[in-house]
Each structure stands twice: as structure tokens, then as C-alpha cells.
Amino acid sequence: MEYTPPDLYESDDVVSCRNLFEVAPEEMALPCKQACKRYLLHLAQEHIEFRLPEIKSLLSLNGAQFIAEENFGEKSPFWILNISSEEAARGIMKRTVCAKSIFELWGYGKTHEELYTSLKKYPVQDMGHFLKVDSTYKINVYTFNKTLTHQERITKIDALEFMPFQGKVNLKNPEHVFCLLEDYGSDPNRIPEHPLNIYFGRWIADGQRDLIRSFSVKKRHFIGNTSMDAGLSFIMANHGKVKANDLVFDPFVGTGSLLVACSQFGCYVFGTDIDYNTIHGIGKASRKNQKWRGPDENIRANLRQYNTEKSYIDVLVSDASKSIWVPKMLFDAIITDPPYGIRESTRKIGCQREAAKSNEEWCGENHIPASMAYHLSDIFIDLLNFAAKQLVMGGRLVYWLPVYRPEYKEEIIPHHPCLKLISNCEQILSSHTSRRLITMEKQKEFEAEDELAHLIDSKFSPYQGHNSFREKYFSGLTKKIAKQVTNTSKMQD
Amino acid sequence: MGKGSLSGITAYPRTIDGSFPGLQRCPGHYGTWSSATQPCWVLLRMKLLTHNMLTSHVKGVTKGYPLLIKATEVKLTDVDFNSEFVSRMIPKIEWSVLVEAADTLGHLNDLPRDLPPDYESSEDFLRKVHHVLLEVEVLEGNLKCPESGREFPITKGVPNMLLNEDEV
Numbered sequence: 001m002e003y004t005p006p007d008l009y010e011s012d013d014v015v016s017c018r019n020l021f022e023v024a025p026e027e028m029a030l031p032c033k034q035a036c037k038r039y040l041l042h043l044a045q046e047h048i049e050f051r052l053p054e055i056k057s058l059l060s061l062n063g064a065q066f067i068a069e070e071n072f073g074e075k076s077p078f079w080i081l082n083i084s085s086e087e088a089a090r091g092i093m094k095r096t097v098c099a100k101s102i103f104e105l106w107g108y109g110k111t112h113e114e115l116y117t118s119l120k121k122y123p124v125q126d127m128g129h130f131l132k133v134d135s136t137y138k139i140n141v142y143t144f145n146k147t148l149t150h151q152e153r154i155t156k157i158d159a160l161e162f163m164p165f166q167g168k169v170n171l172k173n174p175e176h177v178f179c180l181l182e183d184y185g186s187d188p189n190r191i192p193e194h195p196l197n198i199y200f201g202r203w204i205a206d207g208q209r210d211l212i213r214s215f216s217v218k219k220r221h222f223i224g225n226t227s228m229d230a231g232l233s234f235i236m237a238n239h240g241k242v243k244a245n246d247l248v249f250d251p252f253v254g255t256g257s258l259l260v261a262c263s264q265f266g267c268y269v270f271g272t273d274i275d276y277n278t279i280h281g282i283g284k285a286s287r288k289n290q291k292w293r294g295p296d297e298n299i300r301a302n303l304r305q306y307n308t309e310k311s312y313i314d315v316l317v318s319d320a321s322k323s324i325w326v327p328k329m330l331f332d333a334i335i336t337d338p339p340y341g342i343r344e345s346t347r348k349i350g351c352q353r354e355a356a357k358s359n360e361e362w363c364g365e366n367h368i369p370a371s372m373a374y375h376l377s378d379i380f381i382d383l384l385n386f387a388a389k390q391l392v393m394g395g396r397l398v399y400w401l402p403v404y405r406p407e408y409k410e411e412i413i414p415h416h417p418c419l420k421l422i423s424n425c426e427q428i429l430s431s432h433t434s435r436r437l438i439t440m441e442k443q444k445e446f447e448a449e450d451e452l453a454h455l456i457d458s459k460f461s462p463y464q465g466h467n468s469f470r471e472k473y474f475s476g477l478t479k480k481i482a483k484q485v486t487n488t489s490k491m492q493d
Numbered sequence: 494m495g496k497g498s499l500s501g502i503t504a505y506p507r508t509i510d511g512s513f514p515g516l517q518r519c520p521g522h523y524g525t526w527s528s529a530t531q532p533c534w535v536l537l538r539m540k541l542l543t544h545n546m547l548t549s550h551v552k553g554v555t556k557g558y559p560l561l562i563k564a565t566e567v568k569l570t571d572v573d574f575n576s577e578f579v580s581r582m583i584p585k586i587e588w589s590v591l592v593e594a595a596d597t598l599g600h601l602n603d604l605p606r607d608l609p610p611d612y613e614s615s616e617d618f619l620r621k622v623h624h625v626l627l628e629v630e631v632l633e634g635n636l637k638c639p640e641s642g643r644e645f646p647i648t649k650g651v652p653n654m655l656l657n658e659d660e661v
Contacts, residue, residue, distance in 0.1 A: 245578040310573040314543040318654040326548045326558055
């Protein structure tokens with residue numbers, strides 16, 4: 001009985017962010033069947049690899065497609081997209097933490113003359129509503145990678161006089177805001193005299209970058225050593241395409257930072273963790289100057305801090321390698337950050353001579369069973385099987401995969417016959433380590449033979465080499481220290 | 494400190510060494526604090542929605558669902574009603590198990606034993622389901638595997654589903 005796993009990796013949707021320009025050209029210049037308009041997305045230059053999957057997921061969530069223009073530059077802060085409706089554009093901005101603002105694009109050029117020509121070609125009937133006599137407006141000038149004087153900005157605004165603005169200028173509280181955006185490239189040491197790209201558009205909405213500050217882990221009641229920072233936890237929720245009333249589960253919940261982000265988008269959240277103390281919010285604190293955790297420190301209190309306590313279902317103490325759930329398709333998304341074995345130990349229940357020792361001195365009235373080493377590659381096999389069994393069809397799994405960079409190849413990303421790889425984004429941690437945010441979507445229902453796919457076909461478990469991730473991580477450091485020691489002893493001679 | 498605190502519970506500023514002025518550690522529950530006027534904080538509870546989805550994974554057990562609830566402390570709480578969420582959950586749960594669990598805890602009230610066919614349109618019914626799924630919480634007790642008899646304790650509302658090393 002031969003088992004041939006379906007080939008799920010040929011579709012256009014696969015995005016390995018490094019290879020963006022290898023995406024099929026048809027996807028880039030797709031003719032828009034509905035009346036698409038051009039919009040300009042202005043993005044923050046942070047987490048660059050993570051932006052495209054986020055925007056794609058949010059477009060899909062709002063019923064729109066990702067349609068970029070020919071000269072799409074993924075690393076640029078300005079993206080021109082064709083979106084089918086303004087409602088979809090606003091929908092994206094209600095969720096994104098990667099994009100700062102979105103504009104309805106009225107004109108674009110590589111020089112000012114090109115821009116003006118482009119503006120003159122924009123259909124007047126589309127402009128008219130915003131330029132009426134009884135309306136108020138304001139024009140902003142934004143420059144990327146260059147600072148202009150106030151006078152220079154005024155000159156640029158005055159040059160737009162040819163446009164049929166009939167309303168009154170109101171700088172404090174205008175009805176409509178327009179923006180002239182100039183892109184002076186990405187090299188801060190070689191700023192050109194003239195901009196490389198110039199855009200003009202009507203401002204529609206801002207993104208949710210404020211959430212990064214307001215949800216900062218510094219102000220959160222309950223944190224741990226490895227709590228995910230706010231920006232990345234929202235990015236993970238967006239990669240997971242979570243929406244209101246979804247049931248989201250985190251099998252390695254820790255202090256619940258990922259649940260906080262998902263609950264903000266209206267999801268109902270569950271979590272489990274093997275560590276009794278973290279779930280109950282007791283034991284040593286992670287904050288400097290604080291010895292023990294206080295009464296307000298647990299996951300539920302974190303949700304209460306942000307007014308989303310109604311989203312909290314439950315957290316349980318449980319071993320993620322042994323499912324406690326009925327074998328049904330329960331969860332709409334699984335968003336998690338498994339332990340890498342560096343700052344939190346990887347463990348599961350069982351007997352083995354070299355059992356990992358717990359850091360906490362007091363472990364509660366309940367018996368704490370002896371735990372054994374949980375090999376990294378096993379964590380991911382178990383996680384993918386769990387997701388394949390218990391996600392709804394089309395549901396997403398989003399998790400971090402620690403990687404030893406000198407030995408990284410794309411083939412080591414764990415596969416599963418039921419899950420399709422959507423994206424793989426790298427965050428570099430040090431010269432020889434990084435972690436990759438992997439997003440997978442369930443495309444096929446789970447059958448009994450899928451559980452053992454990794455044994456039959458080595459393509460499904462190529463991550464074995466990373467079991468010694470912990471040793472490799474520390475090997476880099478020990479080599480460095482050894483080098484320093486020899487250098488200093490050389491100098492002393 | 495935190496916005497939206499539950500009625501009767503406020504966040505206290507902590508001192509540098511981790512203690513709370515005016516409060517003593519509650520002798521009955523580790524990790525919680527209380528005073529003469531402030532009842533013991535017990536912030537964590539297990540909901541019936543969770544119970545409905547849990548199963549026993551003791552080695553060799555084939556009929557580990559549903560777990561039997563034995564509760565020594567049950568509490569009612571207030572959760573915002575969201576009809577869409579409740580409608581979405583009903584297909585994911587086992588109705589008879591929910592009814593049985595609510596009955597065991599004494600909070601069945603007038604919830605029907607059979608699921609009415611057009612439940613999505615009846616707000617009245619959805620409110621009753623909402624109450625039982627999300628507002629009845631078990632603080633202390635245990636969950637018992639129906640086949641092996643093994644008990645999983647619920648402490649401060651958190652079920653501990655870890656098996657011992659000889660049970661895996």
C-alpha cells in the first residue's frame with residue numbers, strides 16, 4: 001500500500017519571503033475583474049519579512065486579493081496595490097501593525113513632472129466629491145529618508161495649485177486629508193537631491209501601530225522570561241487570519257501574550273502549559289526588583305487589563321505531547337511559541353535517566369510528575385499532527401521554529417500531508433541563530449495514516465538535525481569565549 | 494493599575510520585595526492574598542465549555558469521554574452575551590454532555606434536554622446556553638475518567654491534566 005503525499009507546495013500562495021521575486025509573474029499583473037482602484041500602503045520599516053504575509057492574510061480576510069504592480073518592491077516602505085473596494089482597504093487597516101497608513105492613489109511618478117501628468121489623468125468624477133466648494137481639506141507632505149525645511153514643503157504644496165481644489169484649507173480639523181509622499185531611497189548616507197518616487201493620494205485610514213505601545217509587555221501585569229513582545233504577537237495573530245468569535249488555542253501558553261493579542265481581535269481563547277507555576281501565576285517573578293509574583297499576575301488578569309476578559313475561556317495544566325481534547329475539529333487557529341530549550345526547558349511527562357530539572361522551588365500541592373527531554377523535532381511533529389487533527393478546515397497554525405543559521409536549508413521546515421505552508425519569515429537573533437515564523441493552513445482532513453507520515457517519508461521530518469539546537473546555540477558562545485581567552489593570553493605575552 | 498477590574502477586586506500596588514501592604518497571605522489557598530475586608534482572590538475557574546471538549550488520555554482507555562465532574566465549589570460569573578459566538582459553539586459541543594454536566598452542578602434550570610432545531614434564531618435559548626457554557630465555573634473539584642476512575646484535580650479553577658510518569 002503505497003502512500004504518496006499530495007503535493008501541496010506548488011500553488012501561488014506559497015511565500016518564502018526571501019524568494020519573493022520568484023513568485024509567478026501572473027500573480028503580479030493580474031487584471032482586476034472588479035473595479036479595482038489603486039491604493040498606496042505606507043509601511044513601517046520594521047519586521048520587513050513579516051509584512052507581506054500579514055497584508056496578504058488581511059486582504060484575504062476582507063475578501064480581497066493581493067494584486068501588486070509590476071515594479072513591486074517588497075523592501076520599500078511604499079506599496080501600490082489594486083484593491084477591490086475602499087471597505088476592504090479600511091478593513092486591513094483595522095488590523096495591521098505593519099502598515100502606518102493607506103491612501104487612495106491619485107498620482108504617481110518618478111519625477112515631479114511624471115506625477116503631475118499622472119494626476120491630470122486621474123478621472124475628475126472620482127476626485128470631485130472630495131474637492132467640493134463646501135468641504136475642508138489639508139495637504140501633508142511626507143518625506144522618507146530626508147528632512148525638508150518648512151519652506152520647501154510649502155513650495156511643493158503650492159506646485160499642486162493646478163488641481164481643482166475648491167474647498168477651504170483647514171489645518172486643524174479638515175474633512176479630507178491629502179498627502180504628497182516622497183521616497184528618497186533607503187541609504188541614509190547617500191540621500192539624492194531629487195526623490196526616486198513621488199506619490200499623491202487621499203488619506204483613508206491609519207493602521208494599528210499604536211497597539212504596539214499600548215500593549216507593551218513593560219506595562220503588562222503578568223510576564224515571564226519569554227513573553228512575546230506586543231508587535232510580534234499581533235503579527236502572529238494576523239498571520240493566523242483570526243477573526244471575531246474564533247476559537248484560538250495556544251498549547252504552550254506561558255504567560256498568555258499571544259492570547260492577549262488574539263483576544264484583542266475578538267477571539268475566544270484557550271491555553272495549556274506543562275508548567276504548573278506559570279499557569280497559576282505563582283513563583284518567582286520575571287521583573288527586575290520583584291521577587292515573587294503578585295495576586296494580579298496570571299493570564300486572566302492580563303486579559304482584564306485590556307478589557308477582554310470576556311474572551312477568556314480557560315487555561316489548563318497539560319502536556320502538549322498528549323492531547324486532552326476530544327478528537328474533533330475544534331479550533332479555528334493555533335497560535336503558539338514552543339520552547340526552544342534555551343531559556344525555557346523543553347519537557348514532557350515520562351521517565352528517563354536524564355530528566356530535566358525544574359527551576360522553581362515550590363511546585364504546588366499537586367504531584368509534579370518527572371519529566372524527560374522533549375526533543376525539538378518531536379515537538380514539531382506532535383504540533384503538526386495536533387493541528388492537522390484539531391483545526392477546522394482552512395484553519396491556520398502559526399508557530400516559531402528555532403534555526404541554526406549555518407545549517408539552515410528550506411527543506412528542514414517540517415511538512416505535513418494535511419497542512420500547506422503559507423509563509424516562512426526569519427527573525428535573526430544572533431550571527432548563528434534565528435527563529436522563523438511558520439504559517440500553515442489545513443487543507444485536507446486528517447486520516448489515520450497521516451500521523452505516521454514522518455516515518456514513511458523522510459521529507460516529513462527533516463528537522464532531526466536541529467535536536468542539538470541547544471548545543472549548537474551554546475557552541476557558538478563557547479568558541480567565542482575560547483577565542484577571547486587565547487587573544488588576551490596572546491596580548492599578555 | 495488595570496482597567497475593567499471585576500467588582501470587588503482591585504489591583505494593589507506592590508512593594509519592591511513583593512509583599513502587599515495591608516494584606517496577608519491567605520492560609521487556605523497558596524498564592525492568594527486576603528484581608529479582613531477583602532475576600533480571598535480566587536481568579537481562576539473552569540468553564541463547562543472546556544469540560545465539554547476534554548477527554549481522558551490515560552493509557553489504554555478507549556472510552557475516556559465525557560469526564561465526570563465532581564465539584565466542591567462552583568461559582569457564577571458575568572460574561573458579556575455574544576449570540577454569534579454561542580451559535581458557532583453549539584455545533585462543536587456534545588449537547589447531551591453539556592446538559593448532564595449542568596445538571597450535576599445543579600445549574601440546569603430550564604435548559605431543554607434536546608437541542609431545538611432552529612436554535613440560531615431564538616435569542617432566549619441562546620442566552621440560556623451562554624449562561625451554562627461560560628458563566629457556570631468550577632473552582633475546586635475534580636474530573637474523573639469514566640473508564641479507569643483516575644481523577645484529574647481542579648485547583649483554583651485550573652484543571653491539572655498531567656498524568657504520572659507511570660501512566661503514560
